[in-house]
Amino acid sequence: MKFNPNVIECASAPIAEAWSWVNDPTSGRLIDMCQAVPGHLPAQSLLDHLAELIKQGKGTTYTDICGISALREALADNINHRYQAHINAEDLMITAGCNQAFCSVIDTLCATGDEVIIPLPCYFNHEMWLSARGVKTQFLPFNTQTAIPDHNLVAPLINSKTRAIVLVTPNNPTGAIYSQECIAVFHQIAKQHNIALIIDETYRDFSDGTVPPHTLFQSSDWSDNFIHLYSFSKVFSLTGYRTGAVAASAEFFDQMKKVQDCTAISAPHVGQLAALYGLQNLDNWKADKAQQLQERAIAIKAAFQHPELKYRLISAGAYFAYVEHPFKKPSREVVKRLIQEFEIVTLPGSYFGAEQDNFIRFAFANIDQNRFDEVIERLIKSQKTLQ
Numbered sequence: 001m002k003f004n005p006n007v008i009e010c011a012s013a014p015i016a017e018a019w020s021w022v023n024d025p026t027s028g029r030l031i032d033m034c035q036a037v038p039g040h041l042p043a044q045s046l047l048d049h050l051a052e053l054i055k056q057g058k059g060t061t062y063t064d065i066c067g068i069s070a071l072r073e074a075l076a077d078n079i080n081h082r083y084q085a086h087i088n089a090e091d092l093m094i095t096a097g098c099n100q101a102f103c104s105v106i107d108t109l110c111a112t113g114d115e116v117i118i119p120l121p122c123y124f125n126h127e128m129w130l131s132a133r134g135v136k137t138q139f140l141p142f143n144t145q146t147a148i149p150d151h152n153l154v155a156p157l158i159n160s161k162t163r164a165i166v167l168v169t170p171n172n173p174t175g176a177i178y179s180q181e182c183i184a185v186f187h188q189i190a191k192q193h194n195i196a197l198i199i200d201e202t203y204r205d206f207s208d209g210t211v212p213p214h215t216l217f218q219s220s221d222w223s224d225n226f227i228h229l230y231s232f233s234k235v236f237s238l239t240g241y242r243t244g245a246v247a248a249s250a251e252f253f254d255q256m257k258k259v260q261d262c263t264a265i266s267a268p269h270v271g272q273l274a275a276l277y278g279l280q281n282l283d284n285w286k287a288d289k290a291q292q293l294q295e296r297a298i299a300i301k302a303a304f305q306h307p308e309l310k311y312r313l314i315s316a317g318a319y320f321a322y323v324e325h326p327f328k329k330p331s332r333e334v335v336k337r338l339i340q341e342f343e344i345v346t347l348p349g350s351y352f353g354a355e356q357d358n359f360i361r362f363a364f365a366n367i368d369q370n371r372f373d374e375v376i377e378r379l380i381k382s383q384k385t386l387q
Contacts, residue, residue, distance in 0.1 A: 010131040014124050014351040021339045031367060031375060034345040036172060036319045038237040039366035042274070043285045046236065049277050050270065059270035065257050067094025068272045074279040075245055082209070085217030091247050093256065094272055096264040098202045098231035098244035103129050104263065105227055105246060108256040109163045109196055110135045117157050117165045119149035121322070121352035121359065123172045123200070138162070139354055147176035147315040147322060151185045164196040165189070169213065170203040173352050173361040175297065175317035177207050183214040190225045202231040203318035205286060206293045223249035232271070234319070235286055236278035241271030293318065296369045300362075303372040308380050319365040324358050327386050331357045337386055342378040
């Protein structure tokens with residue numbers, strides 16, 4: 001039988017390939033900085049709450065396509081507090097993780113042959129989905145000094161087939177956090193050209209919580225061109241429960257419901273119950289974990305200042321550090337040898353879009369910062385053998 005050529009041409013799943021290079025997954029020396037996963041279990045109170053609900057037989061049925069009403073109301077309250085806004089539960093749809101949120105949004109907006117603009121480096125699953133759906137990715141060049149996309153480079157990429165600009169902030173893979181001003185400019189460009197600005201804010205709970213990440217929700221017409229993606233996976237350590245969300249207009253959801261009904265029908269019920277408990281009960285727990293991650297980001301920035309280190313840190317934040325390696329070799333070869341010879345599991349920059357072979361992504365959320373010095377020591381040793 002024949003396969004979809006778009007899927008054949010799509011890149012393979014990066015995490016699985018990187019782990020295939022590991023000689024001994026049980027090695028006590030292995031430092032896992034590969035996948036963006038929390039380094040801690042969910043709050044015990046959440047686990048106890050879910051256990052009781054499951055014993056009662058709850059969480060086994062479909063929910064409404066848009067999700068549990070109570071969860072949407074709680075998330076609306078959360079967004080209103082975080083962004084100083086006034087959105088409603090009707091502005092939200094719960095999805096099977098933020099990956100499905102992105103996929104469903106793209107399927108609602110784009111037909112085969114349409115185009116989407118994404119800054120480099122990009123989250124690999126975004127590019128993979130666009131490729132599999134026959135949607136062309138137009139890349140904004142990478143700013144190797146700040147990791148912040150340059151809005152001045154957007155206009156030449158926009159044409160009659162352009163459907164959206166996609167931003168991820170805090171960014172995966174760079175960890176960079178885009179300013180309110182940066183986001184506002186990109187939103188203005190989207191409005192001028194009547195295209196969507198999609199912002200994936202999966203990691204927004206690990207940035208400064210004292211100011212809104214942006215002010216887009218504060219406008220009465222925010223949903224005309226803005227689509228917000230969110231995830232409960234990282235903030236409440238629920239990666240396996242697959243629970244995310246989309247904020248958009250009622251008109252948009254009228255169409256997106258068709259996509260949802262043909263894929264997930266509804267997000268996993270038990271995951272929605274877990275997310276609801278988290279929003280209603282775990283503010284202090286969430287703040288504590290966010291503080292730990294912010295301290296870890298500071299620590300890894302300090303670690304990369306080692307005078308003997310030739311690897312250059314481009315940016316770091318949330319879960320990630322994006323690093324320029326010092327070798328005249330493809331990043332895939334560099335990472336494979338870092339894994340096999342120095343037992344540091346990372347991802348090559350080539351997974352994150354065009355012209356990224358000089359870079360490596362380090363995910364630091366699931367290792368303790370007391371191992372950062374050990375990481376640096378191994379990287380310094382690699383400088384002698386990987387030349």
